[in-house]
Amino acid sequence: MTKLKWGMIGGGEGSQIGPAHRLGALADGLFEFSAGALDHRPDEGREYAQRLGVATDRAYGDWKEMLEGERNRPDRIDLVTVATPNSTHFEITRAFLEAGFNVLCEKPMTMTVEEGEQIVRTAEASGKLCAVNYCYSAYPMVRQARAMVRAGEIGKVRLVVTNFSHGHHGDAADAENPRVRWRYDPAMAGVSGQFADCGIHALHMASFICNDEVETLSADFASTIAGRALEDDAMVNFRMARGTVGRLWTSSVAIGRQHGFDIQVFGETGGLRWASEHPNQLIYTPVGGRTQIIEKGESGLHDDAQRLSRVAIAHPEGFPLAVANIYCDLADAIRGQSRDGLPGAADGVRSMAAVHAAVESASNRGAWVDARPPMFR
Numbered sequence: 001m002t003k004l005k006w007g008m009i010g011g012g013e014g015s016q017i018g019p020a021h022r023l024g025a026l027a028d029g030l031f032e033f034s035a036g037a038l039d040h041r042p043d044e045g046r047e048y049a050q051r052l053g054v055a056t057d058r059a060y061g062d063w064k065e066m067l068e069g070e071r072n073r074p075d076r077i078d079l080v081t082v083a084t085p086n087s088t089h090f091e092i093t094r095a096f097l098e099a100g101f102n103v104l105c106e107k108p109m110t111m112t113v114e115e116g117e118q119i120v121r122t123a124e125a126s127g128k129l130c131a132v133n134y135c136y137s138a139y140p141m142v143r144q145a146r147a148m149v150r151a152g153e154i155g156k157v158r159l160v161v162t163n164f165s166h167g168h169h170g171d172a173a174d175a176e177n178p179r180v181r182w183r184y185d186p187a188m189a190g191v192s193g194q195f196a197d198c199g200i201h202a203l204h205m206a207s208f209i210c211n212d213e214v215e216t217l218s219a220d221f222a223s224t225i226a227g228r229a230l231e232d233d234a235m236v237n238f239r240m241a242r243g244t245v246g247r248l249w250t251s252s253v254a255i256g257r258q259h260g261f262d263i264q265v266f267g268e269t270g271g272l273r274w275a276s277e278h279p280n281q282l283i284y285t286p287v288g289g290r291t292q293i294i295e296k297g298e299s300g301l302h303d304d305a306q307r308l309s310r311v312a313i314a315h316p317e318g319f320p321l322a323v324a325n326i327y328c329d330l331a332d333a334i335r336g337q338s339r340d341g342l343p344g345a346a347d348g349v350r351s352m353a354a355v356h357a358a359v360e361s362a363s364n365r366g367a368w369v370d371a372r373p374p375m376f377r
């Protein structure tokens, strides 16, 4: 099968997420790295792309040059990944969709709900895919949890509790470090800090596993380090459309927690527990029964979990391969095979609506507010 052609914007040398995209896109031989505008500094971006094997004429200085360069090529890219800082996602994603490219956009997809709705509509009008990189949802054992919930193996879900709390911005002495400071500066980060950065992964995961959507929420935000205009800690209670009760804690000052992303789902006949620091294991307890460890790669897993496992049982299969699973589903979708678990623009705008709802709630002493984007009310 011919490889699909892939390009990336952002993800330059030294970036946090760029390597995971490269490893993920290239892991299964489905894509080749054909074009890139990798850095906000044109020369550095061109040079790095060439070093990574991109042809000179497709190593672009910026995304507009890349759009023009790729638009009329007979061998133009099949997919572009947008891995730039948040405030640029909307403009770049919309432009590439309008030009008829499939897009994988980093989270958060946009800065406002209105922009998010525009992306949903632009994707629909273009007939192209717009995926959003909620890559934790692509770990095999997260897919197993989702399949178990869908198959009724824990009964109706009563409660979902999720945390994405780390301590990497917890050192007050480091608060003025430019790589940290922008995240709490509204001019750079938008209306929310930690909730928009990490909380939305946890909220998406709750919807994803429970097969349900957040309807209302109540939020308490705190800025625990002096000078931070945006929250570095948030507690969010939410309710989902099917009545599921949700609790979410996200923090960047939880010193001692490293990645700190976990989720527990409690149904009428059983409970499930998964943590990103132990991604190969899903903990399952049937009501009145023994707690069991369901291990990635063992027999009897649901199809989706089996399909997305590559290496043998008990061997670590980590973050870049979860990202690779997003690319596997994208390759299938580009070739016309529908892939149910692929996070899309609708998920992106739901997250943005939840962020703005949480900001509104937190500034009104935790009042319960509608967390749905207007287009889904």
Ligand SMILES: NC(=O)c1ccc[n+]([C@@H]2O[C@H](COP(=O)([O-])OP(=O)(O)OC[C@H]3O[C@@H](n4cnc5c(N)ncnc54)[C@H](O)[C@@H]3O)[C@@H](O)[C@H]2O)c1
Pocket: 009, 010, 011, 012, 013, 014, 015, 016, 017, 018, 037, 038, 039, 040, 041, 062, 063, 083, 084, 085, 086, 088, 106, 107, 108, 133, 134, 135
């Ligand atoms: N899905 C995840 O788990 C996950 C994890 C980390 C980051 N992210 C997201 O990925 C995005 C990038 O985050 P990061 O931590 O890699 O940032 P970063 O600051 O480490 O890297 C950003 C890169 O984009 C380049 N860049 C900036 N503006 C550009 C432009 N206009 N055109 C081309 N290149 C440009 C920079 O030169 C740099 O190479 C953010 O939106 C972030 O929220 C997602």
